[in-house]
Amino acid sequence: MANTKTIINENTKNFLNPDVVNNELESELESYTRSAIKKIQFTVIIKPAIISFIALVISFFLDLSKVPILGNITIDLAKTLFPSWKPGEESVIPFSFWWLPIITYAFFVFMAFLAYSNLKLEIIRTPASATIDRIINSYTSVIDSISTALPLIGAAILLISIKLGEEIFLGLSVPFEVKALIILALGKLFEPVLDQLGVEFQNVVNHVSDIREKYFSRIQVENSRNILKQLNSSNDGALKGTELSIADVEKFKLLVEQSAKLSEIMNRNFVSIASLTEKINHIDGISSQKITELSTLANALNQASHSLGDDKTLTGLKYLESIVVKK
Numbered sequence: 001m002a003n004t005k006t007i008i009n010e011n012t013k014n015f016l017n018p019d020v021v022n023n024e025l026e027s028e029l030e031s032y033t034r035s036a037i038k039k040i041q042f043t044v045i046i047k048p049a050i051i052s053f054i055a056l057v058i059s060f061f062l063d064l065s066k067v068p069i070l071g072n073i074t075i076d077l078a079k080t081l082f083p084s085w086k087p088g089e090e091s092v093i094p095f096s097f098w099w100l101p102i103i104t105y106a107f108f109v110f111m112a113f114l115a116y117s118n119l120k121l122e123i124i125r126t127p128a129s130a131t132i133d134r135i136i137n138s139y140t141s142v143i144d145s146i147s148t149a150l151p152l153i154g155a156a157i158l159l160i161s162i163k164l165g166e167e168i169f170l171g172l173s174v175p176f177e178v179k180a181l182i183i184l185a186l187g188k189l190f191e192p193v194l195d196q197l198g199v200e201f202q203n204v205v206n207h208v209s210d211i212r213e214k215y216f217s218r219i220q221v222e223n224s225r226n227i228l229k230q231l232n233s234s235n236d237g238a239l240k241g242t243e244l245s246i247a248d249v250e251k252f253k254l255l256v257e258q259s260a261k262l263s264e265i266m267n268r269n270f271v272s273i274a275s276l277t278e279k280i281n282h283i284d285g286i287s288s289q290k291i292t293e294l295s296t297l298a299n300a301l302n303q304a305s306h307s308l309g310d311d312k313t314l315t316g317l318k319y320l321e322s323i324v325v326k327k
Contacts, residue, residue: 029208033127036204042116048196049109052189056105059182064175065096094171097179104150104183108143108190115139115194119201127205136198140191147187154180 066072115135122131154177161173 029127029211030124032211033124033204033208036207037120037123037201040120040200040204042113044196044200045109045112045116045193048192049190052105052108052186052193055182055186055189056101059101059179059186060098062178062182063096063098064178065094065098067096067098094175097175100176100179101182101186104146105186105190107146108187108193111139111143112190112193112197116197119197123201123204127208129202129205132198132201132205136194140194143187143190143194147184150180151177151184 060067060070061073061077063074118135119132122135154173158169158173158177161168
């Protein structure tokens with residue numbers, strides 16, 4: 001966007017007001033999305049539709065009956081490939097289904113146009129990848145369902161017509177099944193058309209996402225710079241009002257180091273206690289009576305350690321030491 005940089009510079013001056021920033025951003029993104037979507041024309045389906053259109057043209061050459069303008073093209077092709085071949089007398093004149101692939105292909109193009117129109121509306125409202133996937137998948141499933149259902153219906157008619165006789169089998173079921181299989185191929189070849197529509201609109205969504213990410217990244221950088229400037233100015237004023245001596249800084253550093261060492265010692269103690277607890281838990285055959293005895297022993301040792309720190313006890317030990325030394 002041309003005005004994105006200008007808006008960022010203006011909004012960073014008011015970084016404490018996020019509503020202003022968001023409103024400006026959404027307005028710019030909506031304007032860009034509308035202009036970008038207007039540039040996407042329905043003619044983008046021409047390239048991916050070429051293969052399916054060629055298959056539609058080939059379908060005229062795969063028919064058991066006469067085709068308008070082209071005539072009985074299947075027999076003509078057989079005569080061209082095998083000059084000595086002579087067609088037998090037709091006892092049954094098959095139905096002509098040359099129009100069935102054309103109507104189905106026109107329906108596929110109509111589905112693509114509906115998908116295109118729906119994408120134009122929805123992407124302006126919610127430019128998200130999930131929206132594109134939902135729309136493309138819905139129309140793709142419609143095309144796939146129709147192209148798959150017709151051969152299955154033709155197969156059912158084919159099985160029924162076996163019992164009804166040669167005239168129904170060759171005159172109706174076989175020609176319909178041939179065209180239904182061609183429609184199945186057309187449906188599979190038409191799927192890249194919808195994929196191309198999804199790619200075109202996905203490019204717009206990706207660009208909108210990139211703009212939003214870069215926008216907020218620059219806002220965050222500018223806000224951080226402004227905050228640092230304010231902190232630096234506040235620190236300068238504080239340092240002028242209160243003079244910190246080198247001794248105070250050294251004391252503070254010493255306290256930080258002592259706190260770190262104390263934390264390390266406590267961490268080692270907790271690890272040792274956890275290891276000891278785990279070992280006790282894995283001891284086989286330990287009973288509640290033994291645990292009680294261990295607890296009593298620990299209390300006795302604790303009381304003994306406290307007694308050793310008593311003044312009277314220390315005095316007595318000193319006297320005992322003097323007596324032992326004299327001996």
